[in-house]
Amino acid sequence: MAKNILIALDQGTTSSRAIVFDMHGRTLASHAIEFKQHYPQPGWVEHDPDDILNTQVAALRKAVELSGVDVQDIAAIGITNQRETTLLWEKDTGRCVHNAIVWQCRRTAPYVEKLIQAGKSDLIRQKTGLVPDAYFSGTKLAYLLDTLNLHERAARGELCFGTVDTFLCWNLVEGRPHVTDATNAGRTMLFNLHTQSWDDELLRMLNIPRQVLPEVVDSAHVVGMLRPEILGRPIPVAAMAGDQHASLFGQACFEPGMVKNTYGTGCFMLMNTGDTPVESQNGLLTTMAWRLNGKPTFALEGSVFMGGATVQWLRDEMRLISTAAESEQLAASVPDTAGVFLVPAFTGLGAPYWDMYSRGTIVGITRGTNRAHIVRAALEAICYQSYDLYSAMVADRGGEKPVQMNVDGGASANSFMMQFQADIMGVNVVRPVVLETTALGAALLAGIGVGLFASKEEAASMVKPDLTFVPRMEQHHRDLALYGWHRAVDRARGWVEQ
Ligand code: ADP
Numbered sequence: 435m436a437k438n439i440l441i442a443l444d445q446g447t448t449s450s451r452a453i454v455f456d457m458h459g460r461t462l463a464s465h466a467i468e469f470k471q472h473y474p475q476p477g478w479v480e481h482d483p484d485d486i487l488n489t490q491v492a493a494l495r496k497a498v499e500l501s502g503v504d505v506q507d508i509a510a511i512g513i514t515n516q517r518e519t520t521l522l523w524e525k526d527t528g529r530c531v532h533n534a535i536v537w538q539c540r541r542t543a544p545y546v547e548k549l550i551q552a553g554k555s556d557l558i559r560q561k562t563g564l565v566p567d568a569y570f571s572g573t574k575l576a577y578l579l580d581t582l583n584l585h586e587r588a589a590r591g592e593l594c595f596g597t598v599d600t601f602l603c604w605n606l607v608e609g610r611p612h613v614t615d616a617t618n619a620g621r622t623m624l625f626n627l628h629t630q631s632w633d634d635e636l637l638r639m640l641n642i643p644r645q646v647l648p649e650v651v652d653s654a655h656v657v658g659m660l661r662p663e664i665l666g667r668p669i670p671v672a673a674m675a676g677d678q679h680a681s682l683f684g685q686a687c688f689e690p691g692m693v694k695n696t697y698g699t700g701c702f703m704l705m706n707t708g709d710t711p712v713e714s715q716n717g718l719l720t721t722m723a724w725r726l727n728g729k730p731t732f733a734l735e736g737s738v739f740m741g742g743a744t745v746q747w748l749r750d751e752m753r754l755i756s757t758a759a760e761s762e763q764l765a766a767s768v769p770d771t772a773g774v775f776l777v778p779a780f781t782g783l784g785a786p787y788w789d790m791y792s793r794g795t796i797v798g799i800t801r802g803t804n805r806a807h808i809v810r811a812a813l814e815a816i817c818y819q820s821y822d823l824y825s826a827m828v829a830d831r832g833g834e835k836p837v838q839m840n841v842d843g844g845a846s847a848n849s850f851m852m853q854f855q856a857d858i859m860g861v862n863v864v865r866p867v868v869l870e871t872t873a874l875g876a877a878l879l880a881g882i883g884v885g886l887f888a889s890k891e892e893a894a895s896m897v898k899p900d901l902t903f904v905p906r907m908e909q910h911h912r913d914l915a916l917y918g919w920h921r922a923v924d925r926a927r928g929w930v931e932q
Pocket of ligand 1: 843
């Protein structure tokens, strides 16, 4: 048989997953294993590196077993991963010197404060496309070197830093390559988007020796062969990409202006901006889309803090619904919210508002308001927040509107929400057959990496749309709804007194 099976390793924040795809983009099998989150102090989050590795290997073996495919037919493996999470290990033993510091961990906020106070924000933004924040790996690595007193060892080249892609490659690939791809490098706050290399000025700023950093490679690139003891045969590991970037690829958003939104706990929207890194005027991040054949493609990125989490809140705290899926039917049971707007600014508002002092608000309640109105207002709020990101992106690109938005993630299963999203944006919303677009993207990149697909366009034949939600709302209704939403956002802003 031909080598035509592709596997994605999807190493996420709460679970490690492996998915087996055939050449037509069909999912043959999938297996996920959750692992423990460690919270050593309030606001701190860690993972045990052994957990990351062991669950990933076990998920891979199980998925291959469930798929029934012959290991000989596996053409390539692609890796996609939780971004920014930081690991540091000894070169000669492979032993990690500390638990992985997870992207969510806030322990390096004082490092970021210092950078901001030293007036480095513009420099960081201009070089990396990022707003200085503790999410990104740079300050986490600086913290590890400082607190464990490892600067000298790092300068002697005895230590390896890596994000999760790097860590997995080091441990799973023969010859222990120390590599990362450009999308993951772009989330470290150490990588210069314009030169596509580690930036000496940024490294000096955080006192990080270059010797500790991995080599930056393309997103589709054979980094080596999977160690044969894992599946009984060596298999090319041919792609690496951060999760949101893999998802943009898995949605085949290859042209400038194409946009995808992932509706998970939060929402992550990325818009392809082609070969130009667009500097946002609206507080969005500039990031890599991917790098192929040495050629970088860029994207704008924005996120909604409370996406599906708003639905969890309705279920767990307000108890207005008993399952997330029930929200759809309840929202559709009323013709509109009867003037109610809910702004889920539970932890403040992100782009384009960046107001940490706003808080959740429900406005427009009358004696006739019932739980269906509130639930509907909550679902609509997820769409309004996504609309705000989308319009910021469109504005940053000079007003040019895309023809459609591609969607994925757990909450994109809600057809009421997807229809409202299309209505409020005035563009088609397209939901693909495979909602695991992150994994699909990693598999497609791996297919390109081993030459199974001659081009990304050929790979895109594996991406199939399922449903298209066409806008039905009239323009004056849309304007009125958005006017109401923005008035409600104004009410939510600045609520916490400083
Ligand atoms: P993550 O990857 O962030 O864990 P998922 O992509 O698995 O998220 O999506 C889970 C989120 O989607 C949860 O917050 C859940 O409340 C929400 N969700 C799942 N199904 C629905 C639905 N039918 N309608 C609305 N929200 C949903």
